Amino acid sequence: xxxxxxxxxxxxxxxxxxxxxxxxxxxxxxxxxxxxxxxxxxxxxxxxxxxxxxxxxxxxxxxxxxxxxxxxxxxxxxxxx
Amino acid sequence: xxxxxxxxxxxxxxxxxxxxxxxxxxxxxxxxxxxxxxxxxxxxxxxxxxxxxxxxxxxxxxxxxxxxxxxxxxxxxxxxxxxxxxxxxxxxxxxxxxxxxxxxxxxxxxxxxxxxxxxxxxxxxxxxxxxxxxxxxxxxxxxxxxxxxxxxxxxxxxxxxxxxxxxxxxxxxxxxxxxxxxxxxxxxxxxxxxxxxxxxxxxxxxxxxxxxxxxxxxxxxxx
Numbered sequence: 001x002x003x004x005x006x007x008x009x010x011x012x013x014x015x016x017x018x019x020x021x022x023x024x025x026x027x028x029x030x031x032x033x034x035x036x037x038x039x040x041x042x043x044x045x046x047x048x049x050x051x052x053x054x055x056x057x058x059x060x061x062x063x064x065x066x067x068x069x070x071x072x073x074x075x076x077x078x079x080x081x
Numbered sequence: 082x083x084x085x086x087x088x089x090x091x092x093x094x095x096x097x098x099x100x101x102x103x104x105x106x107x108x109x110x111x112x113x114x115x116x117x118x119x120x121x122x123x124x125x126x127x128x129x130x131x132x133x134x135x136x137x138x139x140x141x142x143x144x145x146x147x148x149x150x151x152x153x154x155x156x157x158x159x160x161x162x163x164x165x166x167x168x169x170x171x172x173x174x175x176x177x178x179x180x181x182x183x184x185x186x187x188x189x190x191x192x193x194x195x196x197x198x199x200x201x202x203x204x205x206x207x208x209x210x211x212x213x214x215x216x217x218x219x220x221x222x223x224x225x226x227x228x229x230x231x232x233x234x235x236x237x238x239x240x241x242x243x244x245x246x247x248x249x250x251x252x253x254x255x256x257x258x259x260x261x262x263x264x265x266x267x268x269x270x271x272x273x274x275x276x277x278x279x280x281x282x283x284x285x286x287x288x289x290x291x292x293x294x295x296x297x298x299x300x301x302x303x304x
Contacts, residue, residue: 070183
């Protein structure tokens, strides 16, 4: 099965890339943009047979490597089915 | 006096650290590859040098922090051994959880490569014992992800326990409270973004003040 992990700076951490994009979007005419956050998308193929088992693994992957809990938040989803 | 400098794939300041320690401070220096896991008991100092380990993939220092040698470094630091993380090494120490906080992308998004002025915040540390509080050092920085981020609570702890060792006089990257270098509570593990190994015999020599303090401390505390 395929999983998708999203990692973002926490809301409390300034995101300079998001800030820059927000300014650029406004400059090219999207005046209604109020905030942009830039994050990472990580797609992972797994051969777990149980979705629950896969979710447990994903939780651990995020905690141990994919996100830094000091500055980042994460979420993951199992794709399809 | 014996030191080990660890090289990761993408380290690029390891030679400068070896040069500073071996040629200028008369340390006996071993180079360790990050996949080696020898006993570190015979060393007085372990250096995690600057660079771009693993191409800064995912987060700076995150993958290096899982290298085989790291368990040994954690043990060594946990037993009170002196560990120094410079730039990418500082990022690793935070990723390893040996130092609080984290290093995020510079607030202006630019890679910043220049000499900055750093203030000594305490002399009660192996790294600054031969200096004075308020002394200013001219040290080079070179990083894209050097913005130190820390929670309010952890910052209060750092301040109260005298763990803030160096601060920038002019904040170059948006670091919280202008922090340039911190140590752990036991004061045996230091991480800093500026490069003392690049301020030894060309341009500023203020990096030598850190190396000399450290050597003095090690000589004083040798059994």
